[in-house]
Amino acid sequence: MKILNLILLVSCYVRNAKSDVVFEISNREPGPIWIGIQGNPGHPHLHNGGFALNQAQTFEVSAPDNWAGRFWPRTWCDPNSKHCETGDCGNRLECQGAGGNPPATLIEITLKGWQGLDYYDISLVDGFNLRGFIEPVNGNGPQGQYSCTKAKCLSDINTDCPNDLRLIHAGLTIACHSACNKFNTDTYCCRGAHDRPETCRSQDWPKDYPAFFKNACPDAYSYAYDDHKSTFTCKADRYRIHFGDSY
Template identity: 55%
Template sequence: MKVLIPLMTILAVAFADHEFRLWNNCPFTVWPGLLNNPNKPLPENGGFALEKYHTRAFHVPDGWAGRIWARTNCNGAGHCETGDCGNRIECRGAGGVPPVSLAEFTFDGSGNMDYYDVSLVDGYNLPISIFPIDGTYRRVSNSHYDCNTAGCKADINAHCPNELAIRNSAGWPVACKSACLAFNTDEYCCRGAHNRPETCRSRDWPVNYPAIFKQSCPDAYSYAYDDTSSTFTCHGNGGARTGYVVKFCP
């Protein structure tokens, strides 16, 4: 016996969901990793392979929050050279081992407004960008941070300082640590006496490593309190929810 679902019910479900399109523009396969925030559903079991120049789409519910990253050079056993999540293709709730470039989202945080950013706070492995899907959003201001592209298009690995670089067996840099990850000090990690925006400042850092990331990628987080030049917002278009493209190697 067939059960007919009313069209309005289908439309209501569609409007309540947000679409993600993960676009691999790299000339090699990547393995996206997905991680939900607490009490939010985990999409796609947390990860999959995405061949070069391919796109994969999926949906998350209204109110979802979490992060997306790319893993590189994964082998048949599921171990990845960067961004590994426990030697498995489906991360199943495990995060990626830093350094890794992160796309972060909080949907419908206030008045149907989304928040999104690209974070290099724990380091960098691949260029990545986020932008809203045409027709799913509306701008409410002329701000650079209203429904525009967030991300990092530069190859930071190419000029990563030796003391921050992660190298593969052939000696090539495949990722770049943040200063916090590399040195684990209160100054670089914005903790202890430096746990506020007004006390976590470049003048307190022995070397201004975050500036290396910020100069290459001005629209991405370079350290914990880099909010004012890194957080983007966007509103849904009418009754529909926003959708976003996460592009690797933009």
């Protein structure tokens, strides 16, 4: 009887255990980058929040199947000071829960969201530093343009960035600020009287900066109240994430 109870207990545990989802993260830059990872409140910071990736290197990170959080690339990082010129999280290799200092390209995902689907997107709300994409591997979901397909931003935004949004380092444009990050006004940041979709429309701004980002990367969110066509859904146990300029 004791053996039978033990078997039933183990069987119950296996059925209820959370299975892992694997994120396969690759660097397509011609040099090293650092990856930042931040879990949403109540979720762990995978791999303690970050690691380095050399050129053409891929690293796999496992997450609980109900995880939610974000990934971003950090560039021009100094291994001695641990400071990165873009996406820095406090002069450390492992971000340990800290977010990235914009501008930085964000990849966001919520596993097992509404109706058990995974929701993922690529966001330029905090600006842009590297091209990137996220795609499910052998995923399943409803039919449609935004189901189980690649969410991507593969345009060379740094080269075409408006002059007043450019982040310059060593004579090069290494990132492109968002209007909110650059100017910090209620209008551009959708704050105060502009804190809802009806009063924060980029076409009403003094300059429609999000239009530049949206035209370059239609898949990506360009500001806080961008349309919902940038949210993708799927159900998969593996996701592929790439950052870099070699596409």
